[in-house]
Amino acid sequence: MIGFIGCGNMANAMINGMLKNNIKSDDIFVYDTDKSKLEIMSKNGINICKSSHDVFKKSKYIFLAIKPNVYSDVLNDVKGVIEDGSVIISMAAGFKIDSIKQIIGSKKVVRIMPNTPALVGEGFTAVCFDNLIDEKEKNTVMSLLKSFSCVVETKENYINAYSAISGSGPAFAFIFIEAMADAAVLLGIPREEAYKAAQQTLLGSSKLAMLSQKHPGELKDMVCSPGGTTIEGVRTLEEKGFRSAVIECIVNTYKKNLDINSIR
Ligand SMILES: NC(=O)C1=CN([C@@H]2O[C@H](COP(=O)(O)OP(=O)(O)OC[C@H]3O[C@@H](n4cnc5c(N)ncnc54)[C@H](OP(=O)(O)O)[C@@H]3O)[C@@H](O)[C@H]2O)C=CC1
Ligand SMILES: O=C(O)[C@@H]1CCC=N1
Known part of the structure; x- marks a missing residue:
C-alpha cells in the first residue's frame, strides 16, 4: 500500500503517473489539510484518510509530499505511529535523511528529488x-x-x-x-501559435539530444550555417551572457538548498 501526506503539485504528478502505470487507486491512501484537494483525489477513486496517522497505519510506502516548512511538525506528529517496516519517502528540498x-x-x-513533468x-x-x-523495498520504490x-x-551529497x-x-525551462x-x-505570430512553436522546439531539441547522443555543441553547429541567421542569434546569446546566466542561476539555486540545509 502507498500513502501520501499532502496532495499538492508533486503528489498529483506522482499519483497520476502511478495510475497510468497499473497501480490501482485502491492501493493509494492520502491525507491533506486542504479538504478541496482530498475531494479531487476522491473523485479519482483514491482512498481518503482522516489524518496523517491513518495514512501511516494503512501504507508501507509513505511519500511526504508537503512543503519543507511543515516537515518537522508533521514528522513530530507521526513519529509514534511509524512502524519499523514503514518506508518514508522524503522529497523536501534541503532535508537530509539524518535530520529526518x-x-x-x-x-x-x-530521499528523492522529483520534478513536475511527472504529471505527464x-x-x-x-x-x-x-x-x-x-x-x-528498493526495487519497489524504484518501480514506483x-x-x-x-x-x-x-x-545524498548530490x-x-x-x-x-x-x-x-x-x-x-518554462521561462x-x-x-x-x-x-x-512581438514579431506578429498569434499567442497560441507562438507557444506551440516554442514548446515543440524545446521538446524536439531535447529528444534529438537524447536519441542522437551527439554532443549539444555538435547539434548546435548543425543549425548554424556559415554567415547565416542562427549564428547571429548565438552571438547575441553570448553577448547577453546567456550561458553565464544559466550557470549562475543553477549555482545560486543550489546554494539556496545548502542554506536551507544548514538551518534544518
Ligand atoms: N513543486 C515542485 O516542483 C517540487 C517540489 N518538491 C518538494 O515536494 C514537496 C511538496 O511540494 P508541492 O507538491 O509543490 O507542495 P504543495 O503546496 O503543492 O502541496 C502540499 C500540500 O500539503 C498540504 N499540507 C500542508 N500542511 C499539511 C499537513 N500538516 N498535513 C497534510 N497536508 C498538509 C498543503 O495544503 P495548503 O496548501 O493548504 O498548505 C498542500 O495541499 C515539497 O517538500 C517540495 O520541496 C520537490 C521537487 C519539485
Ligand atoms: O522550490 C522548491 O522548494 C522545490 C524544490 C525543487 C523544486 N521546487
Missing part, C-alpha cells in the same frame, strides 16, 4: 536510499518512481545539485518557453 531520523528515530528513509509521465527523479532499506519518471540513483538542475529546472513565445508575439 533525528526526529523519527532509526526508521527506513528514502516525463519526470526525472534522483533517489538515494538509507542503509536500512532492503533489496525488495519509474511509473512517472526517469530515475537515477545517486549519493541531491542539492539535482534539486537545482532537475527539481527547479522546469521553472527555468525560456515564455520568453521565446513573447518574442514570437
Whole structure:
C-alpha cells in the first residue's frame, strides 16, 4: 500500500503517473489539510484518510509530499505511529535523511528529488536510499518512481545539485518557453501559435539530444550555417551572457538548498 501526506503539485504528478502505470487507486491512501484537494483525489477513486496517522497505519510506502516548512511538525506528529517496516519517502528540498531520523528515530528513509513533468509521465527523479532499506523495498520504490519518471540513483551529497538542475529546472525551462513565445508575439505570430512553436522546439531539441547522443555543441553547429541567421542569434546569446546566466542561476539555486540545509 502507498500513502501520501499532502496532495499538492508533486503528489498529483506522482499519483497520476502511478495510475497510468497499473497501480490501482485502491492501493493509494492520502491525507491533506486542504479538504478541496482530498475531494479531487476522491473523485479519482483514491482512498481518503482522516489524518496523517491513518495514512501511516494503512501504507508501507509513505511519500511526504508537503512543503519543507511543515516537515518537522508533521514528522513530530507521526513519529509514534511509524512502524519499523514503514518506508518514508522524503522529497523536501534541503532535508537530509539524518535530520529526518533525528526526529523519527532509526526508521527506513528514502530521499528523492522529483520534478513536475511527472504529471505527464516525463519526470526525472534522483533517489538515494538509507542503509536500512532492503533489496525488495528498493526495487519497489524504484518501480514506483519509474511509473512517472526517469530515475537515477545517486549519493545524498548530490541531491542539492539535482534539486537545482532537475527539481527547479522546469521553472527555468518554462521561462525560456515564455520568453521565446513573447518574442514570437512581438514579431506578429498569434499567442497560441507562438507557444506551440516554442514548446515543440524545446521538446524536439531535447529528444534529438537524447536519441542522437551527439554532443549539444555538435547539434548546435548543425543549425548554424556559415554567415547565416542562427549564428547571429548565438552571438547575441553570448553577448547577453546567456550561458553565464544559466550557470549562475543553477549555482545560486543550489546554494539556496545548502542554506536551507544548514538551518534544518
Ligand atoms: N513543486 C515542485 O516542483 C517540487 C517540489 N518538491 C518538494 O515536494 C514537496 C511538496 O511540494 P508541492 O507538491 O509543490 O507542495 P504543495 O503546496 O503543492 O502541496 C502540499 C500540500 O500539503 C498540504 N499540507 C500542508 N500542511 C499539511 C499537513 N500538516 N498535513 C497534510 N497536508 C498538509 C498543503 O495544503 P495548503 O496548501 O493548504 O498548505 C498542500 O495541499 C515539497 O517538500 C517540495 O520541496 C520537490 C521537487 C519539485
Ligand atoms: O522550490 C522548491 O522548494 C522545490 C524544490 C525543487 C523544486 N521546487
